Ligand SMILES: NC(=O)C1=CN([C@@H]2O[C@H](COP(=O)(O)OP(=O)(O)OC[C@H]3O[C@@H](n4cnc5c(N)ncnc54)[C@H](OP(=O)(O)O)[C@@H]3O)[C@@H](O)[C@H]2O)C=CC1
Ligand SMILES: CC[C@](O)(C(C)=O)C(=O)O
Ligand SMILES: [Mg+2]
């Protein structure tokens with residue numbers, strides 16, 4: 001089995017004497033900055049003026065422009081949206097990097113697809129939490145953590161691995177498990193996971209189930225509970241104990257239905273489509289399309305986003321969640337949250 005590292009396997013001294021600049025204060029940025037600070041590290045945040053800047057100040061962090069934060073830091077972690085990173089890197093980060101600094105990422109996209117080409121005299125590593133930033137923060141405050149991958153692209157100082165590991169420990173990943181990867185493996189598996197399974201796969205499955213039931217005349221509220229709300233409860237069992245644990249808790253009738261009907265829905269054809277998705281990622285076709293979409297100001301992204309937000313499952317879901325005060329407010333609507 002691949003070696004998985006935990007909290008006590010990692011020395012953090014190599015990072016204790018360094019200043020870390022977190023560039024961006026969104027989903028991952030706020031989690032890394034706050035977790036590292038509470039782990040005892042010296043953290044500054046680099047931003048443009050705006051909502052995130054105000055939030056980081058309110059959270060008690062020293063905030064500077066991206067150029068100023070980079071200039072004073074030893075480790076520069078870029079946590080801007082992938083599509084904004086190359087421009088900000090060229091204009092504000094690259095001119096302020098010193099030999100021996102470390103440039104870090106939470107996803108390998110821009111390095112792997114050559115959108116950012118760092119100088120040879122800096123370390124380049126990634127620490128990629130395998131979970132959404134808001135959960136990286138929430139689990140940390142609860143004394144737990146989200147697993148992370150680390151990978152080294154360039155080791156100019158001979159210390160890149162130790163620095164990356166100390167960083168991963170500082171964000172709380174040592175509580176859950178830290179695994180070594182390459183930029184290529186992290187980039188390709190992360191894109192595949194979010195497209196085919198975690199995000200694209202799940203949303204398409206949920207909508208298809210909801211539409212099948214409502215088009216057959218069943219109540220949208222019943223379809224919502226069956227196909228979306230209960231998914232979290234089923235996923236909790238998978239998370240805690242795998243497929244067997246989930247199947248232990250459900251009825252034998254459900255388990256038999258799982259065995260005979262699951263493979264009728266997710267078929268060899270689905271797997272063939274997954275392989276096509278993976279090929280597009282590996283060849284760079286997906287990356288090229290995403291870069292072009294951004295250069296054109298996201299016409300398709302915006303149109304699809306609006307349509308998706310107006311899907312009937314979203315409308316009935318909003319109404320039903322209002323009546324369940326115990327359901328956590330979505331991370332994009334917390335009052336006063338700039339994350
Ligand atoms: N989201 C996640 O959970 C995960 C993300 N990742 C990776 O982490 C990285 C960050 O992603 P994510 O956290 O989703 O990013 P977000 O979209 O949440 O980042 C938004 C932040 O970036 C700032 N920002 C955007 N553009 C600029 C700019 N031009 N100059 C300065 N600041 C800017 C925003 O500031 P403002 O308020 O001023 O707009 C805000 O603070 C990506 O590489 C992503 O792939 C990896 C694992 C999971
Ligand atoms: C699953 C989506 C993700 O890869 C993540 C939260 O890990 C992302 O890019 O946001
Ligand atoms: Mg991911």
Ligand SMILES: [Mg+2]
Pocket residue numbers: 107190191194
């Ligand atoms: Mg991702």
